[in-house]
Amino acid sequence: MEKTDLDYFQKKLETERTILEEELGEIAKINPKNPDDWEAVPANTEEVSFRDETADRFEELEERAAAVVPLEVRLRAVHAALEKIKTGIYGGCVVCREAIERERLEANPAAATCKLHLTKTTH
Numbered sequence: 001m002e003k004t005d006l007d008y009f010q011k012k013l014e015t016e017r018t019i020l021e022e023e024l025g026e027i028a029k030i031n032p033k034n035p036d037d038w039e040a041v042p043a044n045t046e047e048v049s050f051r052d053e054t055a056d057r058f059e060e061l062e063e064r065a066a067a068v069v070p071l072e073v074r075l076r077a078v079h080a081a082l083e084k085i086k087t088g089i090y091g092g093c094v095v096c097r098e099a100i101e102r103e104r105l106e107a108n109p110a111a112a113t114c115k116l117h118l119t120k121t122t123h
Contacts, residue, residue, distance in 0.1 A: 001091045001099070010085050012109045013078050020075045027064040038072050040065035077110040093117055 024038050031037040042061050084090035091100050095117035104111050 005102075006085055006090060009090065009105060009109045010082065013082050013085070016109070017075065017078045017082070020071055020078065024068065024071050024075065028068045036076070038068050040068050074110070077112070080112070081110040 027043075028038040028040045031039050040061055041064070042057055043064070081090060084092075091105065092098070093100055093114040093116075094112045096114065098114055100111055100114045104115055
């Protein structure tokens, strides 16, 4: 892949990383024991006066925790793609090692596979 393309995709990935970190920062905090792990935090930390409020807050925290997971997964994929740019292996399918189609990278700059291996997982 040419340097101009790498620069282009790096900028897209860095922008996406910033957006994901901002979204995560609104509903979670980084686990101090594992900087790659985000933990959901309650929206409101004021003391509750009714049992129903406690239940509502617990439910909201569960919803936030559920929202953290896909954002974390996506952030890890973005970090992996940025690391591939640094190491010079960006744009290659992790299954067949062929180049990932440009239109696929346009749609998902963190893609790890070509269209043929789209359903393959490497985790």
